Amino acid sequence: SAVISQKPSRDICQRGTSLTIQCQVDSQVTMMFWYRQQPGQSLTLIATANQGSEATYESGFVIDKFPISRPNLTFSTLTVSNMSPEDSSIYLCSVGRAGGYYGYTFGSGTRLTVV
Amino acid sequence: GQQVMQIPQYQHVQEGEDFTTYCNSSTTLSNIQWYKQRPGGHPVFLIQLVKSGEVKKQKRLTFQFGEAKKNSSLHITATQTTDVGTYFCAGPPAGNKLTFGGGTRVLVKP
Numbered sequence: 001s002a003v004i005s006q007k008p009s010r011d012i013c014q015r016g017t018s019l020t021i022q023c024q025v026d027s028q029v030t031m032m033f034w035y036r037q038q039p040g041q042s043l044t045l046i047a048t049a050n051q052g053s054e055a056t057y058e059s060g061f062v063i064d065k066f067p068i069s070r071p072n073l074t075f076s077t078l079t080v081s082n083m084s085p086e087d088s089s090i091y092l093c094s095v096g097r098a099g100g101y102y103g104y105t106f107g108s109g110t111r112l113t114v115v
Numbered sequence: 116g117q118q119v120m121q122i123p124q125y126q127h128v129q130e131g132e133d134f135t136t137y138c139n140s141s142t143t144l145s146n147i148q149w150y151k152q153r154p155g156g157h158p159v160f161l162i163q164l165v166k167s168g169e170v171k172k173q174k175r176l177t178f179q180f181g182e183a184k185k186n187s188s189l190h191i192t193a194t195q196t197t198d199v200g201t202y203f204c205a206g207p208p209a210g211n212k213l214t215f216g217g218g219t220r221v222l223v224k225p
Contacts, residue, residue, distance in 0.1 A: 001160075031211050042203065043158065043215045091156055096211065103148055103160030104213060 002027050006107030008025050010053055013114050021110045023079040023093035028073035030097065034043045034066070037090040037109075045090075083114045119179045119206055128194045129224050136219040138187045138204035141169035145207060147180055152218075153200040161202075196223050 003026040013019050023032070032049040047055040047068055055068035070076040080087050090111050096104035118141045128134045138147065146165045150158040161170055164187060166182035171178045175198075177190040187204055201220045205213040 033212070040220075042217045043213075045212060046216075048212065094213075098215075103150075103163055105160065106157040109157045 001105045002029055004093060004095060004105060004107040006093055006110060007110070008110055009108060010111040011113070013112065015084050017083055018079055018081045018107055019076050019083065019110075019112060021091055023076050023078075023094075023107050025074045025095055030073070031095060031106040032070060032076050033094045033096075033104075034068060034076075034078045035092045035094060035106075037092060039089075043092065046078070049078075049093075080112065083112075085114045087111055088114045117217040119204060119214050121198075121204055121219055123219060124217060126219055126221045127224060128191075128221060130194055130196060130199075132191065132194055133192045134194060134221075135188055135190045136202055136217050136221075138206075140185045140206055143184050145184075147204055147206045148213070149178060149189055150203045150205060150215075151200050152203065156200075158203060171185050171214075191221075194221075194223055196225060214218075 005024045007022045011019055034046040035043045036044045045058050046061045046066055047057040049055050049068050049070040051070050051073050061064055065081055067079045090109045092109045093107040094104045120139045121162050122137050146163055148163045149161040152158045152162055162178050167184050168182050169180040175192045179188045191198055201218040203218045204216045207213055
């Protein structure tokens with residue numbers, strides 16, 4: 001399975017600022033996703049990062065707040081913009097093969113605290 | 116839309132005992148996957164079930180997919196402290212997007 005390097009592992013940010021999270025994969029992958037996991041909760045899909053085109057966002061998430069880039073098949077970034085304390089959460093990237101078979105691999109996560 | 120429900124939300128287990136966690140979907144799933152997330156960690160893929168009625172075992176873990184492909188279960192025998200964590204089921208209703216259940220948080224009493 002793919003190996004994902006996700007950075008930063010954690011950060012404490014001031015409200016109103018932005019944070020960019022990076023995910024680097026050791027192989028080319030078709031599908032890459034960004035999730036949010038609030039403390040003690042399940043994972044919520046933010047968007048699907050599409051290579052060479054705009055990301056596809058899930059209901060409740062918008063591009064202005066969570067801009068995503070995916071310049072190639074091994075790299076993606078998620079920016080959390082104009083942060084508020086409600087954005088405090090763990091953000092995870094995930095990759096998988098077409099069809100989702102053989103499971104999805106997750107990055108180690110970015111623990112974000114907004115103060 | 117797709118919903119995947121898991122019960123129980125919490126499971127306190129005495130070390131050495133067995134327990135089962137259940138996953139139910141509102142729609143038929145092409146496949147169902149199970150993940151384990153240790154405290155402070157990230158989800159790690161355990162297994163995928165594809166066929167109706169499929170049963171797979173991984174050591175002390177037994178996974179089952181329902182005949183109608185709308186429910187699944189994870190049974191752990193002789194629970195150990197290493198089993199602590201949250202177990203999530205996840206199903207793609209269509210396409211490639213995972214929909215996670217709420218998870219079962221397992222605590223083991225030594």
